[in-house]
Amino acid sequence: MRDVVVVGAGPAGIHAASLLAQAGLDVVLFEAQNRVGERAICSGVLGDEAFGRFDLPTHPILADIRCIQAVSPGGRTLEHRTDVPLARVLDKGEFNRAMAQQAICAGVEMQLGCWVNSLEVEKHSVVINFRSTGAGPSRLRAQVAVITTGVNGSLNRALGLARPRQFLRALQTELTLPPNGNGGATRVYVGQGVAPGAFGWEIPLGNGKWRVGLMTEQDPEPYLAKLVRRIAPHTDISTLRVDRKGIAQAPVGRSVTERVVAAGEAAGHIKTTTGGGIYYGLLSAELVADVVTRAFRKKSFTLGTLGEFERYWRSTFGNELMVGYFARKLASHFTDRQIDSFFEVARATDLLVRLNGRLKFDWHHRALLATLRALLTLPGGVGAS
Numbered sequence: 001m002r003d004v005v006v007v008g009a010g011p012a013g014i015h016a017a018s019l020l021a022q023a024g025l026d027v028v029l030f031e032a033q034n035r036v037g038e039r040a041i042c043s044g045v046l047g048d049e050a051f052g053r054f055d056l057p058t059h060p061i062l063a064d065i066r067c068i069q070a071v072s073p074g075g076r077t078l079e080h081r082t083d084v085p086l087a088r089v090l091d092k093g094e095f096n097r098a099m100a101q102q103a104i105c106a107g108v109e110m111q112l113g114c115w116v117n118s119l120e121v122e123k124h125s126v127v128i129n130f131r132s133t134g135a136g137p138s139r140l141r142a143q144v145a146v147i148t149t150g151v152n153g154s155l156n157r158a159l160g161l162a163r164p165r166q167f168l169r170a171l172q173t174e175l176t177l178p179p180n181g182n183g184g185a186t187r188v189y190v191g192q193g194v195a196p197g198a199f200g201w202e203i204p205l206g207n208g209k210w211r212v213g214l215m216t217e218q219d220p221e222p223y224l225a226k227l228v229r230r231i232a233p234h235t236d237i238s239t240l241r242v243d244r245k246g247i248a249q250a251p252v253g254r255s256v257t258e259r260v261v262a263a264g265e266a267a268g269h270i271k272t273t274t275g276g277g278i279y280y281g282l283l284s285a286e287l288v289a290d291v292v293t294r295a296f297r298k299k300s301f302t303l304g305t306l307g308e309f310e311r312y313w314r315s316t317f318g319n320e321l322m323v324g325y326f327a328r329k330l331a332s333h334f335t336d337r338q339i340d341s342f343f344e345v346a347r348a349t350d351l352l353v354r355l356n357g358r359l360k361f362d363w364h365h366r367a368l369l370a371t372l373r374a375l376l377t378l379p380g381g382v383g384a385s
């Protein structure tokens with residue numbers, strides 16, 4: 001019988017396991033891949049705030065982001081530039097491995113190449129049924145299980161736990177390109193012809209390398225081909241390696257049951273505006289570790305005790321998830337003409353300058369509500385077109 005089994009070694013699972021081990025608990029971390037960080041499909045953008053808040057490895061940082069440019073369908077731009085880094089771009093696989101090394105040092109037992117098939121909640125334990133590479137099925141008992149399986153929510157679903165309200169479909173590739181003449185800006189492309197319901201991106205990594213990708217509510221393949229042609233007209237997309245993955249959006253239902261808690265993207269804890277899941281995954285892990293540690297002190301693993309997690313995450317970032325989700329949904333109905341007219345009005349009225357103070361890399365709901373207010377009150381704004 002182990003104290004805690006964490007399923008899934010992404011940022012959320014590794015951080016939760018690490019904090020639980022630091023609190024003196026006996027923790028096993030199961031990961032399906034044979035190596036941590038394998039197939040960690042991600043743009044790796046992490047706001048600078050995270051490096052101040054959490055003890056994160058810095059050697060996987062590939063580049064700083066000091067300028068973000070949003071590009072409208074008609075080519076109008078809105079730019080946010082700062083002297084200090086707004087965010088860092090990570091080698092996500094290496095970031096996960098470095099975090100896993102910290103977790104092992106904290107006492108976490110790592111079980112790689114282990115696919116967890118199911119969790120069975122019993123009166124005095126939770127049974128973890130798994131299959132490891134090269135060996136048959138096996139099982140382990142623990143007092144508590146934490147599900148941090150990312151976009152794969154099959155364990156949650158089987159227990160009737162939170163499922164995402166929606167999935168976006170994302171594609172990403174890497175290109176070698178000359179400088180884009182935008183002072184190293186990270187560019188975000190919006191519009192119905194670019195990425196319906198979400199956006200495309202172009203992130204400089206340094207040394208002429210760029211991450212180019214998009215997420216959308218529709219089939220993303222034709223949109224990526226179009227975006228690559230726009231950014232690098234001479235590139236043959238069939239020669240590029242393209243990674244595909246879903247992105248969860250906003251949870252529905254509870255993330256806790258007796259002896260089991262779901263956290264990170266598995267629980268829908270991911271920014272609903274940008275699809276960024278690293279920062280909220282780490283926050284979610286911190287909250288889950290706190291609640292589980294206190295449950296061990298009380299020797300109580302009931303829904304009542306573990307349910308504290310539900311209250312914590314809702315009060316910490318629940319508003320962000322819901323305002324972001326509905327703002328993105330609202331924006332997904334704008335025509336390209338309305339988006340262009342929004343960019344015009346925003347430039348003419350210095351909207352970004354007026355939002356300053358409310359514009360935070362990882363916290364969007366204040367800026368979104370202020371933008372909505374501006375849209376409704378400005379003459380000639382989106383509402384008028």
Ligand SMILES: Cc1cc2nc3c(=O)[nH]c(=O)nc-3n(C[C@H](O)[C@H](O)[C@H](O)COP(=O)(O)OP(=O)(O)OC[C@H]3O[C@@H](n4cnc5c(N)ncnc54)[C@H](O)[C@@H]3O)c2cc1C
Pocket residue numbers: 007008009010011012013030031032033037041042043044045046114115116117148149150151152155170171172213244245246247263264265266270275276277278279281
């Ligand atoms: C194209 C793309 C770009 C993105 N860009 C960004 C970005 O720039 N910034 C950002 O913050 N976020 C980004 N995200 C989202 C981010 O990658 C995820 O939200 C984040 O990694 C979620 O962390 P997690 O720990 O919850 O889950 P994950 O990182 O997904 O980790 C889950 C782990 O669980 C393992 N697993 C799953 N099921 C099982 C099982 N049954 N048994 C054992 N192991 C299992 C998986 O192998 C995986 O290692 C992007 C996503 C995509 C698709």
